[in-house]
Structure formats: C-alpha cells, structure tokens
Amino acid sequence: MQLNLKVSDIVVDGLWLWPPEIWCKYGYVLQQYMPCLTADRCDKVRWKSTGGSIIDFSVGAVWNDMYMHSELVPWSKLVWFSQGVPRHAFVLWLAIKEKLRTMDRLAYWNMVDDSICVLCHDGIESHNHLFVDCMYTMEVWRCLEGFSGVYGKIQVLKGTPNSWSELVLWLSSSPINNSIWSIIHRLLLAIVIYFIWQERNNRLHSDNCRSVEQLSKQICELIKMKLMGLNVKSNENVKRAAVVWGLGFENGEFTCNSNFNDQN
Known part of the structure; x- marks a missing residue:
C-alpha cells in the first residue's frame, strides 16, 4: 500500500x-x-476533543485529552525538582504514598510471619515506624541535625498518630523554592529515605549492614558531591551552606576544600 x-x-x-x-x-x-x-478542500487531520469540539490535530491536544488531570498534591515539589536524583525521588514518592512493601503490608498479605523492624528490632515495621520512630533512623537524623534542622522537628512530632504524614506535611508547607537551603532540605530528605530503605533491604536480604555513622557519612558525601555539581549565585545563604557542609565556594560553584576527606 x-x-x-x-x-x-x-x-x-x-x-x-x-x-x-x-x-x-x-x-x-x-x-x-x-x-x-467536501469538494475543493484539502485533506486535513482533525481531532475531536473530550469536550466534543473538532480541532486541528496536534500531539499536544491529544495528550491533554488523554492525560488524567488531577489536583496538584502539596508535596509534589518536595519530591520532584530539577536538582533531585530520580531514583531517590521515586523511593520518596512511594514512601509518601505509603506504597513501599514494608513488613506490616507483607504480613497483611500473609507473605511473612515476622514483621519486626530489621533495623532496630523494636516495633512493627511500617512507613511511620521505619522513617520516624525507628531508633536507627532517629540516630541517622540526629547525626545530620547540624546540616538540616529536621531532627528537632521530628522530635516534636514523635509519638503522634501520623507522624510520618505530619513530617511530610510540615516539610511541604515550608517555603519550597530555588534557594540553596530549600534545595538542600529536599535533597537530604530524599537521600535519607532512599538510604534507610536501601539499608533495610540489605539487612533483610543479605548480611550487609552499615552503622549509623557509616550511613550518615555516605549521605553527607553524596550531598556534598551533589552540591558541587550545582551552579548557584553568590549570596549569604550560599556562603553559609558552604561553611556548614565543609565546602569552598568560588565562581558560582561549591568546591572541595583541602580537608574534605578528613571531614567525612
């Protein structure tokens, strides 16, 4: 044909x-x-929209009709932003929606007999326990307190019925923009959740395990590497971030100072 x-x-x-x-x-x-x-008219591709209108065909018009429109969730910018790491964002997205296969869910599906947290061995593993109440996770947050200030807020929320949800809500209600500290807070949240979930899986499926100090060190190293890949404008917040994270700053970029390895 x-x-x-x-x-x-x-x-x-x-x-x-x-x-x-x-x-x-x-x-x-x-x-x-x-x-x-219709005689004397050129052929033309047309599209009937969901509203019933006949319009000129375009990929954009078809996409808008097929796309499922819904209200923007308040935590969307907390998860998805240009400086983020896709695999970290994906795990954080699943965690916020409480779709990770935590032990309490597996037990509900009769897939496991023991639903105790493999990180602290004290409490049923759930999203709330794993990311807020677990002592291992709490110690990781505590180690990173000087870099983020998140641990103090978790302490305030600790013990509430929905503290993981409350923490996400609090972080979502904080100013989310392109300021350096907003970027750092979002990077840190996603990386911590990703590494906690990774550590949980490592312990569950292999003999590999990292101490709180080892995990915190890896998180800090990754954050520093990510920061050194950013182009930012020079201002007091950026300079303060460089000091807090033990980095240099020049020509709009974070740089590795001479004692970078010693600090990690």
Whole structure:
C-alpha cells in the first residue's frame, strides 16, 4: 500500500475504494462510519476533543485529552525538582504514598510471619515506624541535625498518630523554592529515605549492614558531591551552606576544600 495516498485517491465517483490491506483490517469499522467529503478542500487531520469540539490535530491536544488531570498534591515539589536524583525521588514518592512493601503490608498479605523492624528490632515495621520512630533512623537524623534542622522537628512530632504524614506535611508547607537551603532540605530528605530503605533491604536480604555513622557519612558525601555539581549565585545563604557542609565556594560553584576527606 502506498503511504502517500490522499483521501481523494481512494474516492471514485463519490464512492470509497479502500485498498485491500485497509479493508481486510478495518472493514467492520469502515462499514460503520463513512467520512463525508467536501469538494475543493484539502485533506486535513482533525481531532475531536473530550469536550466534543473538532480541532486541528496536534500531539499536544491529544495528550491533554488523554492525560488524567488531577489536583496538584502539596508535596509534589518536595519530591520532584530539577536538582533531585530520580531514583531517590521515586523511593520518596512511594514512601509518601505509603506504597513501599514494608513488613506490616507483607504480613497483611500473609507473605511473612515476622514483621519486626530489621533495623532496630523494636516495633512493627511500617512507613511511620521505619522513617520516624525507628531508633536507627532517629540516630541517622540526629547525626545530620547540624546540616538540616529536621531532627528537632521530628522530635516534636514523635509519638503522634501520623507522624510520618505530619513530617511530610510540615516539610511541604515550608517555603519550597530555588534557594540553596530549600534545595538542600529536599535533597537530604530524599537521600535519607532512599538510604534507610536501601539499608533495610540489605539487612533483610543479605548480611550487609552499615552503622549509623557509616550511613550518615555516605549521605553527607553524596550531598556534598551533589552540591558541587550545582551552579548557584553568590549570596549569604550560599556562603553559609558552604561553611556548614565543609565546602569552598568560588565562581558560582561549591568546591572541595583541602580537608574534605578528613571531614567525612
């Protein structure tokens, strides 16, 4: 079948003469709907939108009709931002939606007999326990307190019925913009959640385990590497961030100072 056929090429004396290949595949459809032709007009691809309007076809118009529109969740910018790491964002997204396969969920599905947290061995593993109440996680947050200030807020929320949800809500309600501290807080949250989940899986499926100090050190190293890949404007907040994270700053970039390895 020729690919450059026009509609007028398959209409003879007002009758449709479909190519055999088309008729064999779509004969039933063609019998149900026979397009009307208007003389002296060029062929044009049109699209009937979900609202019933006939408009010029475009990929954008089709995408808008097929896309499931919904209200923007308050934590969207907390998870998805240009400076973030996709795999970290994905795990954080699952955690916020409480879709990770934590032990309490597996026990509900009768897939495990023991649902005790493998990190602290004290309490049923759930999203709330794993990311807020678990002593191992709390110690990681405590080690990073000087870099973020998140631990103090967790302490305030600790013990509430929905403290993980409350923490996410609090972080989402904080100013989220392109300021350096907003970026750092979001990077840190996603990386901590990712590493906690990774450590949980390592302990569950292998003999590999890291101490709180080892995990915290790896998180700090990763944050520093991420910061050194950013181009930022020089201001007091950026300079303060460089000092807090033990980095240098020049020409709009964070730099590795001479004692970077010693500090990690």
